[in-house]
Structures are given as structure tokens and as C-alpha cells.
Amino acid sequence: MCSVVKGAKPVQQALAFTLHLRTKTAAWSCAATRSRVLYPGVHTSSRPYCSRMALGERLLFRQLFESASSTYTYLLADTQTKEAIIIDPVLETLDRDLKLVDELGVRLKLAVNTHCHADHITSTGLMKKRLPGLKSAISKFSGASADVHLSDGDKINFGKHHLSVRETPGHTDGCVTLVMGDQSMAFTGDALLIRGCGRTDFQQGCSKRLYESVHQRIFTLPDHCLIYPAHDYKGQMVSTVGEERRFNPRLTKSLEEFVEIMENLNLPKPAKIDIAVPANLVCGVHEV
Numbered sequence: 005m006c007s008v009v010k011g012a013k014p015v016q017q018a019l020a021f022t023l024h025l026r027t028k029t030a031a032w033s034c035a036a037t038r039s040r041v042l043y044p045g046v047h048t049s050s051r052p053y054c055s056r057m058a059l060g061e062r063l064l065f066r067q068l069f070e071s072a073s074s075t076y077t078y079l080l081a082d083t084q085t086k087e088a089i090i091i092d093p094v095l096e097t098l099d100r101d102l103k104l105v106d107e108l109g110v111r112l113k114l115a116v117n118t119h120c121h122a123d124h125i126t127s128t129g130l131m132k133k134r135l136p137g138l139k140s141a142i143s144k145f146s147g148a149s150a151d152v153h154l155s156d157g158d159k160i161n162f163g164k165h166h167l168s169v170r171e172t173p174g175h176t177d178g179c180v181t182l183v184m185g186d187q188s189m190a191f192t193g194d195a196l197l198i199r200g201c202g203r204t205d206f207q208q209g210c211s212k213r214l215y216e217s218v219h220q221r222i223f224t225l226p227d228h229c230l231i232y233p234a235h236d237y238k239g240q241m242v243s244t245v246g247e248e249r250r251f252n253p254r255l256t257k258s259l260e261e262f263v264e265i266m267e268n269l270n271l272p273k274p275a276k277i278d279i280a281v282p283a284n285l286v287c288g289v290h291e292v
């Protein structure tokens with residue numbers, strides 16, 4: 005078992021601290037503040053909410069985009085220890101991502117895929133060849149090979165931070181949502197998209213399971229928890245649990261209505277599905 009997973013003490017981060025404590029390399033998003041202005045009342049906390057506060061000290065966070073598949077990759081690091089993890093890296097942007105890792109001077113320990121993607125090939129296998137010591141991780145229910153098979157409740161440690169693994173099946177059997185230790189952010193993969201959700205018409209898709217996953221495992225997070233999905237097709241970058249609970253056009257419906265919606269999406273198959281799924285089952289064509 006990879007040493008960055010399991011056995012972490014929960015991160016107890018103070019929410020209030022000042023900007024001068026931070027390193028200048030960190031990229032901070034104030035999207036939650038903007039959404040608070042757009043949707044007053046969504047955040048129930050009495051104090052003004054800003055993701056800068058919830059992200060805590062020593063956290064470097066980058067949201068990266070791959071335009072052909074509209075996939076988001078996330079880089080997270082402890083700015084003091086330099087330990088880093090990457091979520092859902094894409095083959096086409098491997099060089100860009102490795103250049104950034106090098107420039108920021110962080111040490112990638114783990115490349116995690118939120119599930120076996122059907123629309124693009126992961127760069128995890130090739131990244132492992134370029135960065136000796138890097139390990140790969142994916143759910144044990146994905147059917148994919150990797151160094152680490154994740155289970156519900158596992159902790160992915162990087163420096164003083166950690167992500168908790170929540171199984172959120174429905175789009176595929178092996179979908180997981182990764183939640184920051186302080187519940188300030190959740191990386192939902194394709195389970196929950198911004199004002200949408202993953203389709204359920206191939207791989208092991210099941211609308212009822214997806215509905216239960218989102219309601220029981222994601223919508224139970226605090227309203228202010230930032231939602232970072234694996235894709236967006238409309239230029240949206242971040243949402244919150246509170247926003248999606250109120251405005252998601254599919255998941256605000258009853259289970260029966262949701263199933264009906266999902267059965268009638270009539271989406272074309274992802275263009276790369278026939279090469280992406282077999283490739284991702286072996287970590288992106290390259291050996292793990």
C-alpha cells in the first residue's frame with residue numbers, strides 16, 4: 005500500500021487566518037465569494053465565506069484544463085513539504101502538467117483517477133515513467149490496474165493535508181469523490197458536474213445508484229464545500245454543494261424524475277470510448 009494513503013490524522017485547519025501567511029506561489033480562488041454575491045442565502049454561515057479561508061495554510065491548488073475532452077486536472081500540494089498529488093491527468097497535457105510540477109518545485113507522490121474515464125486517456129502510466137517513485141491510484145471497483153486500489157474512507161495524504169475517499173458509484177461502479185480533510189473542497193469526478201451529472205448509459209451506469217451517491221455522499225457535505233468536477237462543457241469552473249443542492253436541474257428532482265431524465269439524455273457516445281476505456285484499464289496504455 006502506498007505510504008501516502010491511509011493512516012492520516014484528520015487535518016484540523018483553522019478557518020481564520022490572514023493572507024500574509026501564504027506563499028506567493030499558491031493560486032487562490034475566490035469563486036465561492038463570487039457565488040455568494042450571485043446567490044445570496046446559499047451560504048448559511050454567518051461569517052463571509054471565501055475559499056481562501058477554507059483552503060487553509062500551506063495548500064497549493066491548481067485547476068488545469070484539457071480542451072479536447074473538456075477535462076479538469078487538479079494539482080494539490082503542501083507548500084512546506086512540497087508533497088503533491090494530481091487528480092485526473094490527461095495524456096494530451098502530460099508535458100504541460102510536468103512542466104508546472106517542475107516549475108513549482110513540488111514532488112508528485114500520487115496520480116489519482118476518479119474513475120476509469122471513457123472520453124480521454126489518462127496520462128498516469130506515462131507520468132509514472134517520467135517521474136520514478138510516482139504511484140497510481142484508482143478505486144478497487146474500477147476494474148483498472150494501479151499501484152493503489154482505493155476504498156471508501158481511505159485517506160490520501162500529502163504533507164499536512166489529506167483527501168478522504170468517498171465511493172460515489174452510478175456513472176461507473178468505480179467512481180470516487182475526493183474530499184479535503186476540512187471539507188472545503190470536493191473533487192467529484194463525473195458523479196456530480198456543475199448543474200449536471202455523469203451520464204449513466206454505458207460502462208456500469210445506473211441512475212438510481214448515482215442519485216443515491218450524490219444525495220447521500222456529496223449533498224451531505226457542508227453547503228460551502230467547493231465542487232470541482234472532472235468536466236465542464238459550458239466554461240464553468242467551480243460550484244458549491246449549496247448551489248448544486250438548489251440549482252442542479254437533474255439532482256433537485258425526485259428519484260423517479262431523475263431516472264426519467266437520465267434515460268432520455270440521448271447523448272452521442274464519447275468519440276474516444278473504444279480506445280479510452282481499454283487504455284485506462286491499464287493506466288493509459290503504459291504499464292503501471
Ligand SMILES: N[C@@H](CCC(=O)N[C@@H](CSS)C(=O)NCC(=O)O)C(=O)O
Nearest residue numbers: 122123194200201202203273274275276
Ligand atoms: N462529447 C464528448 C463526451 C461528452 C460526455 O458524454 N461526457 C460524459 C462525461 S465523459 S464519459 C458525461 O457524463 N456527460 C454528461 C452530460 O450531461 O453531458 C466526447 O466525445 O468525448
